[in-house]
Amino acid sequence: MLLTLYLIGITAEAMTGALAAGRLRMDLFGVVMIATVTAFGGGSIRDLLLGHYPLTWVAHPEYLLLTTSAALLTIWIAPLMSRLRMLFLMLDALGLVAFTIIGVKVAQSMGLGMPVAVLAGLITGIFGGVIRDLLCNRVPLVFQKELYAVVSLGSACLFLVLQQMAWPAWLITLLTLAAGFTVRMLAIRYQWHLPRFEYNVPEK
Numbered sequence: 308m309l310l311t312l313y314l315i316g317i318t319a320e321a322m323t324g325a326l327a328a329g330r331l332r333m334d335l336f337g338v339v340m341i342a343t344v345t346a347f348g349g350g351s352i353r354d355l356l357l358g359h360y361p362l363t364w365v366a367h368p369e370y371l372l373l374t375t376s377a378a379l380l381t382i383w384i385a386p387l388m389s390r391l392r393m394l395f396l397m398l399d400a401l402g403l404v405a406f407t408i409i410g411v412k413v414a415q416s417m418g419l420g421m422p423v424a425v426l427a428g429l430i431t432g433i434f435g436g437v438i439r440d441l442l443c444n445r446v447p448l449v450f451q452k453e454l455y456a457v458v459s460l461g462s463a464c465l466f467l468v469l470q471q472m473a474w475p476a477w478l479i480t481l482l483t484l485a486a487g488f489t490v491r492m493l494a495i496r497y498q499w500h501l502p503r504f505e506y507n508v509p510e511k
Contacts, residue, residue: 308480309405309412314373316402317346319395320435321374325381326388327443335382341439342378343371348435353410353427357417396495397488400458404487407432407459408480411466421467428463429456454494457501462487 324345328338347364354362364370381388388395410431414424433449433456440447449455462483469479493499 308477309409312401312405312484313409314370315398316405317370317374318377319398319402321346321377322381322395323399323436324439325378326385327439329382329385331443335379338382339375339378341442342381343374344442345435345439346370346374346377348438349406349431349433350410350435352434352438353413353430356430357414357419357423357427359413359417397492400488400491400495401484403432403455403459403491404462404484406435407462407487408466408483411463424467425460425463428466429459432456432459432462451503452500454490454499454501458487458491458494461490 321342324342325338327345328341331337333341343364347362347370350363354360384391407428410428411424413431414427419427436449436455437447440449465486466479466483469482472479
């Protein structure tokens with residue numbers, strides 16, 4: 308289940324990267340590069356920090372072909388993206404929670420504690436988008452839009468809590484996916500976000 312969702316997730320993330328590159332009128336190389344970094348950035352940072360090798364895209368170079376194809380497909384169907392927006396948001400939400408769970412499980416497989424596992428899930432879930440936005444010279448959307456990082460953080464914590472119930476692994480994964488997906492979609496629908504800090508420098 309997680310492998311399927313992971314592939315859906317990196318495809319959706321690659322498409323968001325391609326769209327961001329398109330807004331800046333990048334060439335094909337730039338589009339593919341931004342798409343690939345968006346798809347694998349979070350997992351790569353996690354693995355580098357934890358010393359978990361080989362990196363996913365190194366162990367499975369065929370995934371690079373998938374993200375490259377997704378980027379090129381995005382260029383072709385870009386005029387239709389406005390009509391596919393809701394489907395796209397749903398896939399992105401599923402990918403966010405799936406990435407988070409995968410990050411938690413990687414940390415657990417290395418025998419690391421719960422705080423590190425939560426952080427690994429968060430990094431896996433959100434940092435691809437952070438890198439995308441930084442490369443595109445804009446404030447990362449995860450820091451200013453609807454609940455996104457909080458959904459990843461909450462999903463990681465929920466997954467770990469449910470594991471204490473000694474329920475089947477597939478049920479724990481399914482419940483976490485359902486909860487994280489639901490909160491993310493509600494956040495988009497009702498524009499939920501954390502309180503914002505605004506500091507204006509007083510004029511002299």
